[in-house]
Amino acid sequence: MPDTLYIIGNGFDLHHGMQTSYESFKLYLQRKHGFVFDTVEKFLSIDEKWSDFEEALGNLDVDLLEDDALNCLSSYGDDDWSDSGHHDYEYELTKNVGALSSELYECFCEWINTVNIPNNPTLLSLKSHARFLTFNYTQTLMGLYNIPKSNVLHIHGSIDEPANEIVLGHGWAPEDRTQLTTYIDENTDTRIASGYQIVDEYFSHTYKSTSSVLRKNERFFASLSGLRDIYILGHSMSSVDFEYFRIIAIQVNFDTNWYISFYKLEDKVRLSQVAMKLGISESNVHFIKMEDIK
Numbered sequence: 001m002p003d004t005l006y007i008i009g010n011g012f013d014l015h016h017g018m019q020t021s022y023e024s025f026k027l028y029l030q031r032k033h034g035f036v037f038d039t040v041e042k043f044l045s046i047d048e049k050w051s052d053f054e055e056a057l058g059n060l061d062v063d064l065l066e067d068d069a070l071n072c073l074s075s076y077g078d079d080d081w082s083d084s085g086h087h088d089y090e091y092e093l094t095k096n097v098g099a100l101s102s103e104l105y106e107c108f109c110e111w112i113n114t115v116n117i118p119n120n121p122t123l124l125s126l127k128s129h130a131r132f133l134t135f136n137y138t139q140t141l142m143g144l145y146n147i148p149k150s151n152v153l154h155i156h157g158s159i160d161e162p163a164n165e166i167v168l169g170h171g172w173a174p175e176d177r178t179q180l181t182t183y184i185d186e187n188t189d190t191r192i193a194s195g196y197q198i199v200d201e202y203f204s205h206t207y208k209s210t211s212s213v214l215r216k217n218e219r220f221f222a223s224l225s226g227l228r229d230i231y232i233l234g235h236s237m238s239s240v241d242f243e244y245f246r247i248i249a250i251q252v253n254f255d256t257n258w259y260i261s262f263y264k265l266e267d268k269v270r271l272s273q274v275a276m277k278l279g280i281s282e283s284n285v286h287f288i289k290m291e292d293i294k
Helices: 010-015 022-032 034-043 062-072 088-100 102-112 140-145 190-205 210-216 218-222 239-251 265-277
Strands: 004-008 131-134 152-154 229-233 257-261 285-288
Touching: 004 239, 010 229, 022 034, 022 102, 034 062, 034 088, 034 102, 062 088, 062 190, 088 102, 088 190, 210 218, 210 239, 218 239, 239 265, 257 265, 265 285
Parallel strands: 004 131, 004 229, 131 152, 229 257, 257 285
Antiparallel strands: none
16 A cells, blocks of 8 residues: 555646636636626625635625615515516526526636646656545646556546536535524515525535545545655645545554645745644644655
């Protein structure tokens, strides 16, 4: 059994010259799917470069979304009221929520399939017999490094395997937020009640269920106890994926070496904090630059 595990994040693809940043997705969306782009910009709390894209899916501005749809909520007593407008409020919410969930997901899958692997980039010195856990959807490991597919787990799916559905979303579990439908009582307008359900369903549909992914791949994670070295290459170890690292840290030996790549010096502080939170001994954490893996 290989004693080395490489954990691959998006920074790995970027290092090889691939246009896989969320900022690249933003520009693609702006160019190809203007309505979806405008809806994201309007209703999601997201930075200019979209670097926190997945986390932002959980930061929907619900108040703004509902206020915007209220323009379509006519009073039953209005002079110009007609039955044809009964569902206008729900339609407006559904239109915007659809753009932020199913349509956005389809656009993402469309975009990631347009990303090309560059010719002849400078390669790192990777152990081809090792195991690889990649959070990327691309075929970089197989295409550039000829890593056997059997050695690679695409934990969030792959563009090469239609049956292995791409996993994308925020990490805010539905049970961890107050459901809007709990505010419904006998005095709630039925259209408002339907709107509450539409918004609640948005958070469920855009949730990346780490626990489901872990259950699906529990044999892989249970087999990590013999690892001597773990290399984290181009992964920010962000909160949305923290649970994967927690499970790995539990499974491996206390003396396993963790080699964590960083891009900027300030990244080391945050990554050190994550390693400490995982219970990894400071003496077993080694920070590296990806270009130094030769």
